[in-house]
Amino acid sequence: NAGVTQTPKFQVLKTGQSMTLQCAQDMNHNSMYWYRQDPGMGLRLIYYSASEGTTDKGEVPNGYNVSRLNKREFSLRLESAAPSQTSVYFCASFRGQGASYNEQFFGPGTRLTVL
Amino acid sequence: GNSVTQMEGPVTLSEEAFLTINCTYTATGYPSLFWYVQYPGEGLQLLLKATKADDKGSNKGFEATYRKETTSFHLEKGSVQVSDSAVYFCALSEGSASKIIFGSGTRLSIRP
Numbered sequence: 001n002a003g004v005t006q007t008p009k010f011q012v013l014k015t016g017q018s019m020t021l022q023c024a025q026d027m028n029h030n031s032m033y034w035y036r037q038d039p040g041m042g043l044r045l046i047y048y049s050a051s052e053g054t055t056d057k058g059e060v061p062n063g064y065n066v067s068r069l070n071k072r073e074f075s076l077r078l079e080s081a082a083p084s085q086t087s088v089y090f091c092a093s094f095r096g097q098g099a100s101y102n103e104q105f106f107g108p109g110t111r112l113t114v115l
Numbered sequence: 116g117n118s119v120t121q122m123e124g125p126v127t128l129s130e131e132a133f134l135t136i137n138c139t140y141t142a143t144g145y146p147s148l149f150w151y152v153q154y155p156g157e158g159l160q161l162l163l164k165a166t167k168a169d170d171k172g173s174n175k176g177f178e179a180t181y182r183k184e185t186t187s188f189h190l191e192k193g194s195v196q197v198s199d200s201a202v203y204f205c206a207l208s209e210g211s212a213s214k215i216i217f218g219s220g221t222r223l224s225i226r227p
Contacts, residue, residue: 004158031213042204042217043159050213058214090158094213103149104215106158 002026004107006091012113013081021076021110023091031094032074033058033104034066036087043090049074081114088112117142121205121218128195129226136190136221138179138205146207148172148181148188149215153202162190162203197225 007022025032030051035043035058045058047066055066063085065077078085088111092104122137140146147166151159163172168183177192188205205218 040219042219045214048214092159103161103164106160108156108158 004091004093004105006089006107006110008110009108010111012115013078014115015082017081018077018079019081020078021089021091021112022073023075023107024073025091025093025105026072027093027095027105028071029093029095029105030071032068033092033094034064034074034076035090035092036060036085037090037109038087046076046089081112083114086112086114117146117207117209117216119205119207119216119218121203121221123219124202124222125224126221127224127226130197131194132225134190134192134195134199134223136203136205136223138188138190138218140186140188140205140207142186142207142209144209145183146209148179149206149208150177150179150188150190151204151206151217153204153220155201159204195223195225197227199223200225 004025033048034046037043044060046064049055049068052071067075088109090109091107094104118141120139149164150162152162153159163174165172165181171180179188179190202220202222204220206215208215
């Protein structure tokens with residue numbers, strides 16, 4: 001049981017390049033999330049998917065797109081990377097409505113640098 | 116809107132010292148409250164939680180009590196260890212954990 005996995009762990013891009021961050025969970029959770037973590041700002045929600053087939057914007061969605069490929073996988077795409085997107089990106093999952101406890105489980109993160 | 120405010124760091128203590136990290140919240144309803152911990156190079160892990168007023172969450176020697184009257188959820192530990200060095204995040208969610216709001220994090224460093 002790997003929990004939440006993310007690839008890659010590190011990535012360096014040049015301004016204008018595109019890339020996709022991958023996330024998968026093996027806990028049969030319904031909901032999945034993408035956050036970015038910047039110094040002194042905690043975690044900010046980029047996009048989330050409450051259930052398979054649905055996605056919604058979070059606090060800071062501009063410059064990003066997401067795909068909920070199936071129940072296990074939730075990817076984050078940067079179409080044209082900008083230096084302001086330099087950050088650490090975390091994926092998380094949650095069992096969903098009706099769960100007996102309300103905890104999100106986090107992946108190990110992807111450290112992205114945009115030059 | 117809902118928000119979480121926690122004390123700014125970094126906090127540096129000597130081993131076996133008493134720890135308090137303050138956290139206050141603003142919410143329209145009756146949120147659940149959490150403390151998450153992030154060890155160097157890792158993702159966040161749930162440390163403890165409380166789902167209603169006067170509940171006390173505890174784990175690994177850490178404790179926090181849900182105080183509705185002061186809208187607070189301060190994290191405490193009686194005797195810290197070097198292995199407690201990490202970043203601690205206070206957080207809240209309303210209804211379910213479908214959306215969690217995090218504080219800015221407090222970096223804790225423990226000197227041997």
